Amino acid sequence: MQMNNHNHNNTEVISQFVFAMPIVMALGFYIFAVILSGRRYIKQWPKYRIAFWFLGILCATAAVIGPLAERAHDNFAAHMVSHLLLGMLAPLLMVFAAPMTLILRTLRVTHARRLYRLLRSLPVRILSHPIFALTINVGGLWILYTTNLFMVMQQNMFLHILIHTHVFIAGYLFTMSIIYIDPIPHRTSFYFRAIILLVALSTHGILSKYIYAHPPNGVSTAQAETGGMLMYYGGDAIEAVLIITLCYQWFKATRPRISGINPSTQPSLNTDITL
Numbered sequence: 001m002q003m004n005n006h007n008h009n010n011t012e013v014i015s016q017f018v019f020a021m022p023i024v025m026a027l028g029f030y031i032f033a034v035i036l037s038g039r040r041y042i043k044q045w046p047k048y049r050i051a052f053w054f055l056g057i058l059c060a061t062a063a064v065i066g067p068l069a070e071r072a073h074d075n076f077a078a079h080m081v082s083h084l085l086l087g088m089l090a091p092l093l094m095v096f097a098a099p100m101t102l103i104l105r106t107l108r109v110t111h112a113r114r115l116y117r118l119l120r121s122l123p124v125r126i127l128s129h130p131i132f133a134l135t136i137n138v139g140g141l142w143i144l145y146t147t148n149l150f151m152v153m154q155q156n157m158f159l160h161i162l163i164h165t166h167v168f169i170a171g172y173l174f175t176m177s178i179i180y181i182d183p184i185p186h187r188t189s190f191y192f193r194a195i196i197l198l199v200a201l202s203t204h205g206i207l208s209k210y211i212y213a214h215p216p217n218g219v220s221t222a223q224a225e226t227g228g229m230l231m232y233y234g235g236d237a238i239e240a241v242l243i244i245t246l247c248y249q250w251f252k253a254t255r256p257r258i259s260g261i262n263p264s265t266q267p268s269l270n271t272d273i274t275l
Helices: 002-040 047-064 067-071 076-096 099-106 109-119 122-127 130-146 149-153 157-178 190-213 221-254
Strands: none
Touching (some): 002 047, 002 157, 047 067, 099 109, 122 130, 130 157, 149 157, 157 190, 157 221
């Protein structure tokens, strides 16, 4: 038993170290980009976007490093809180921080143009499309909680790291494909994105009810019920922010314009998008 606990502790230390590296890098690069941008532009980078990035980093860190992450290994309710932080709240906050817009402000013109071409490449267009983002986001969760994958993940460090990475990336891609804060390589209509968001809300809610009624392998009925409720109500709260943001952007895009400027003549890739 002591040997098993020792091996578990070593695995936990290694996995948390692996998670810590990209988190520290993301925080450091953003701060560096803000400083560099402030030197090149009179208009400073908005402080509220910096706050969004710090809060997003904090949520992601709490999900994979520290007491909550350790408790999530043997407590499904804690795992679900971690899932909400890592896969939904952290991506939402970090999308609001507009990191790609900050990068474009920071880079020299030639490098910014190269990045612009990369953003318009076919692979990026596919990755950022709402249907693809919906598929890997919701589809991945269904596979995780309706198969043996959840139980295997708790016993395999590599799989544990891989799945948590997928949860964050899929959540980020889905969020950025629904609300346009950063430059986007293609723009789908508000109607289309509203439909995709409605599908995501429905499938997420159905999955949470399925977990409540059919506990994943290795999860007790009581913990599954608590985890299912957390997923349902916590997910609704975060998704409500997505809905409000999309509706607000929709309102801004369709309200009468008194300046006489035709929106169709404006560039499709705008690097000064606001909430």
